[in-house]
Amino acid sequence: MGKDESSSYVSLRRICYTLVFLSSVCSFLLLYWSSYFSITCFPGLEIPVEENQELNLVTFPSSWNSLDFPTEAPPRFLKIGVFVKKWPDEDHAGGLERHASTLHRALAKRGHELHVFTSSSTNITLTRNLHFHLSNPTAAGYLDQSTIWKQFQAENSSGRPFDVVHTESVGLMHTRSRNLTNLAVSWHGIAYESIHSDIIQETLRDSEVAQSNILKERIIKVVEEIRFFPRYAHHVATSDHVGDVLKRIYMLPEERVHIILNGVDEEIFKPKAFKGGDFKLEFGISESKSLILGLAGRLVKDKGHPLIFEALKQIFNESRRFQESVLILVAGDGPWGARYKELGPNLRVLGLLNQAQLARFYNVIDIFINPTLRAQGLDHTLLEAMLVGKPLMATNLASITGSVVVSPEIGYTFSPRVDALKKALYEVWKDGRVTLQHKGQFARARALKLFTATKMTAAYERLFLCIAGNKNGTNGNCNYKNNSTGRSWP
Numbered sequence: 001m002g003k004d005e006s007s008s009y010v011s012l013r014r015i016c017y018t019l020v021f022l023s024s025v026c027s028f029l030l031l032y033w034s035s036y037f038s039i040t041c042f043p044g045l046e047i048p049v050e051e052n053q054e055l056n057l058v059t060f061p062s063s064w065n066s067l068d069f070p071t072e073a074p075p076r077f078l079k080i081g082v083f084v085k086k087w088p089d090e091d092h093a094g095g096l097e098r099h100a101s102t103l104h105r106a107l108a109k110r111g112h113e114l115h116v117f118t119s120s121s122t123n124i125t126l127t128r129n130l131h132f133h134l135s136n137p138t139a140a141g142y143l144d145q146s147t148i149w150k151q152f153q154a155e156n157s158s159g160r161p162f163d164v165v166h167t168e169s170v171g172l173m174h175t176r177s178r179n180l181t182n183l184a185v186s187w188h189g190i191a192y193e194s195i196h197s198d199i200i201q202e203t204l205r206d207s208e209v210a211q212s213n214i215l216k217e218r219i220i221k222v223v224e225e226i227r228f229f230p231r232y233a234h235h236v237a238t239s240d241h242v243g244d245v246l247k248r249i250y251m252l253p254e255e256r257v258h259i260i261l262n263g264v265d266e267e268i269f270k271p272k273a274f275k276g277g278d279f280k281l282e283f284g285i286s287e288s289k290s291l292i293l294g295l296a297g298r299l300v301k302d303k304g305h306p307l308i309f310e311a312l313k314q315i316f317n318e319s320r321r322f323q324e325s326v327l328i329l330v331a332g333d334g335p336w337g338a339r340y341k342e343l344g345p346n347l348r349v350l351g352l353l354n355q356a357q358l359a360r361f362y363n364v365i366d367i368f369i370n371p372t373l374r375a376q377g378l379d380h381t382l383l384e385a386m387l388v389g390k391p392l393m394a395t396n397l398a399s400i401t402g403s404v405v406v407s408p409e410i411g412y413t414f415s416p417r418v419d420a421l422k423k424a425l426y427e428v429w430k431d432g433r434v435t436l437q438h439k440g441q442f443a444r445a446r447a448l449k450l451f452t453a454t455k456m457t458a459a460y461e462r463l464f465l466c467i468a469g470n471k472n473g474t475n476g477n478c479n480y481k482n483n484s485t486g487r488s489w490p
Contacts, residue, residue, distance in 0.1 A: 061243075067480055082116045083148065099380075116127060116133065117135070121134070175231075193251070236463070241403065261450055296366050296368070299334030308371040311421040332352060367393055367428055367436050369393045372395055383447060389438045390436075401413055
């Protein structure tokens with residue numbers, strides 16, 4: 001009997017030791033995977049860089065915007081070739097065009113010599129260090145690859161060759177880019193992102209409308225991109241989500257994928273209370289409203305305007321108090337501008353605004369709403385509103401929740417459904433102006449850290465210096481050291 005008790009005691013001890021061991025292993029794995037997913041699944045949460053820590057920028061997994069690069073003159077001035085489908089009109093440009101103009105004008109001001117290969121345009125103004133090589137676009141609106149390649153080769157052989165080549169998306173096609181080891185492409189939308197947009201559009205499709213084959217076609221497009229993307233030497237993802245997709249789905253080596261988030265001019269988009277007052281007078285905006293909501297951009301279907309139109313229409317029918325206490329300002333033009341007028345006098349369509357007017361518009365509103373159904377790229381309007389100090393309310397697309405609205409302190413997100421959008425609008429209304437002001441402070445702090453034109457330009461400049469250095473056999477600019485006493489060039 002004693003022997004049986006002793007055996008039972010030993011067995012019990014073994015079970016206890018086993019449970020303790022398994023518990024320790026599980027705790028370790030939990031910590032490991034929590035750390036892993038905090039980086040991989042939530043890339044918008046920047047990786048902290050310790051004091052005096054040295055990094056290899058080429059494999060840095062987070063956005064370069066989060067790093068502090070030197071502000072003084074660079075160690076060398078580069079000759080940079082730029083391919084962009086269209087050079088923008090500053091006040092009426094899409095996201096890709098705005099990015100091209102903001103970035104390359106800033107690099108020219110920094111002293112670099114830029115040569116822009118683009119289609120003929122009336123929007124070009126002469127700027128020091130910025131040279132344009134114009135050509136007629138194809139019937140489909142793309143750059144004529146044969147012509148721009150001849151222009152590029154002529155300039156490349158005219159004394160000093162290009163140190164770096166930069167193409168905005170497929171400005172330079174992969175058939176021409178594959179032999180350029182010093183080339184970087186910035187992606188402002190890839191086919192894999194578009195699949196999410198297509199799914200949303202399909203779920204919102206009226207039953208009377210025939211089903212589209214777009215999803216099947218899009219998957220084929222993704223496969224095509226996976227095949228030709230390796231022909232570009234370096235890839236710049238303009239959102240954390242795209243950086244992850246390029247590495248995992250498109251299977252590009254991590255040393256060829258770099259995350260540099262979009263940035264906008266912080267000297268234009270900043271808090272200016274007095275400018276807001278002028279804007280109210282100009283557009284006859286009453287001071288009596290308890291809340292002012294703002295939307296801006298192209299007033300078209302894929303920007304989510306049918307969705308928010310229906311949500312507001314239902315809320316106005318449900319709550320007269322909401323309708324009378326809230327003013328909605330819509331900046332932009334498009335087919336839905338006329339439809340919005342059906343919602344009554346508490347919704348104002350302001351039309352197209354230039355950048356200075358947009359800055360004043362953001363200063364007037366209490367929160368900026370972006371109901372976009374397009375998952376591609378990183379919308380500049382979100383960044384502009386944040387820099388002015390406004391909280392956001394946006395569709396919970398991966399690029400937005402992964403890089404911009406990364407926490408409730410910055411704003412609100414919603415699924416692209418009418419009921420979810422209504423719930424978010426009611427929540428904003430319930431929270432009120434004081435809560436929104438607090439959220440706006442958090443939004444501006446994040447924007448100053450990541451989304452200024454200065455931060456974006458510094459990150460691209462360092463990437464280009466790194467690429468140019470590797471070409472010449474030196475790579476000091478591919479390394480980064482965090483030093484609180486000041487950042488200096490290697």
